[in-house]
Amino acid sequence: MSQPATRTSRIVAQYRRYLDASDSLEFFRTVNESYTVETLLTLLRRGDHESRRASALALSMVGDVRAAEALGHRLCDRDRGVRLMADDAFRAILVRDAAPSHHQNLLQVMHLNDGGEFAAALTPAMVLVQQAPRYAEAHHQLAIAYLGLQEYASADCAFRNCLWQCRFHYLAWSGLADCRRAFGDQREALKHLHRAIAICPDFESARIQARAIRRSLNRNPPTH
The missing domain is CATH 1.25.10.10 (Leucine-rich Repeat Variant)
Structure with missing residues (x-):
């Protein structure tokens, strides 16, 4: 050898x-x-x-x-x-990371999400996560569809399911931050963005979002 x-x-x-x-x-x-x-x-x-x-x-x-x-x-x-x-x-x-048929279904869902066709992506994404519950990217694409439809609670759950399968999925951490911002929880959103940046320091869009949140928090400090 x-x-x-x-x-x-x-x-x-x-x-x-x-x-x-x-x-x-x-x-x-x-x-x-x-x-x-x-x-x-x-x-x-x-x-x-x-x-x-x-x-x-x-x-x-x-x-x-x-x-x-x-x-x-x-x-x-x-x-x-x-x-x-x-x-x-x-x-x-x-x-x-799935059987060939599930992989092909995921690619179809990704194509729909990339085109902004979130309503069309939702049902096949839901079916896919039922068929392949350990497929992290399927949960991520389901979350993207929910997020695009402004169903933030469902998106939050799907992003967390993705991270349960793959804790390094920095895009899912960023997605969680989007959900937290939609709920008005800027500080929790910032924590999620920091986690994404810690995993992937080259994630520039997360850095931009984090700076914007910090500026907002500095202008509007919490009152007691």
Whole structure:
């Protein structure tokens, strides 16, 4: 068996070839033949910055739900390239973490939500979470539909169900903040945004929202 250093240098070499040629199919083929998910997770945790980038990219292609937490930790990696690769992999794994039919149904719901067709997305999203109750992204998309329909209590519940399945889902933390703001609870919204930013420091829209809430709270301090 190859020593860790050898395996690390090999994946870095494959990663560099991928950057030069942009041949994702070749990178996928070589990674799939040479590495297990467990080995990639070890490199993600312990490798240098190039190894961490390469393993995050590989996990975006071959990883499964076992990688979600490790990738969640890397969303705040000290290296920005690792953070970006980890974010792409994290989202990819959340979307495909289901049976093929459920995955296809999720993509349909996501398309409707992305187009602002929240009423049309609601029923298939509800069916999907009933069929696949551990599918974190299904709960997230259901929450988005509820939020778009201004059904804030139901959205709040669905965002929390998403986070119960995946605590690193920073978009769900941001969604909870939207619900809290709709309820007039600015301080709780700010806490949720801070949680999202702690998970993903590059989440700029959450930073903008947090600054706006802090300014509002400073202008209107609570009275006793």
